Amino acid sequence: MDKSYSIEVKCLFCDATLKTGEGLEHQSGDMIKCSECGELNDYDSVLEVAKEQGIELIKNELEKDLKSKLKNLFK
Numbered sequence: 581m582d583k584s585y586s587i588e589v590k591c592l593f594c595d596a597t598l599k600t601g602e603g604l605e606h607q608s609g610d611m612i613k614c615s616e617c618g619e620l621n622d623y624d625s626v627l628e629v630a631k632e633q634g635i636e637l638i639k640n641e642l643e644k645d646l647k648s649k650l651k652n653l654f655k
């Protein structure tokens with residue numbers, strides 16, 4: 581697998597993509613203000629959601645990969 585995954589962090593309130601800014605370092609405990617709804621998102625919670633989505637994404641990719649490999653076995 582040589583794919584790169586981009587995982588977006590999303591506002592917990594309105595689902596808009598949060599712009600964390602290039603080179604902007606966020607730390608545990610930080611609050612990220614949503615540019616859409618103005619709500620403050622807890623950085624840790626936002627990361628947690630992004631992580632789960634990332635795991636789901638990779639799981640799906642692996643499954644696809646595995647299925648095509650298995651198919652090739654019986655050619």
Ligand SMILES: [Zn+2]
Pocket residue numbers: 591592593594595596614615616617618619
């Ligand atoms: Zn929002």
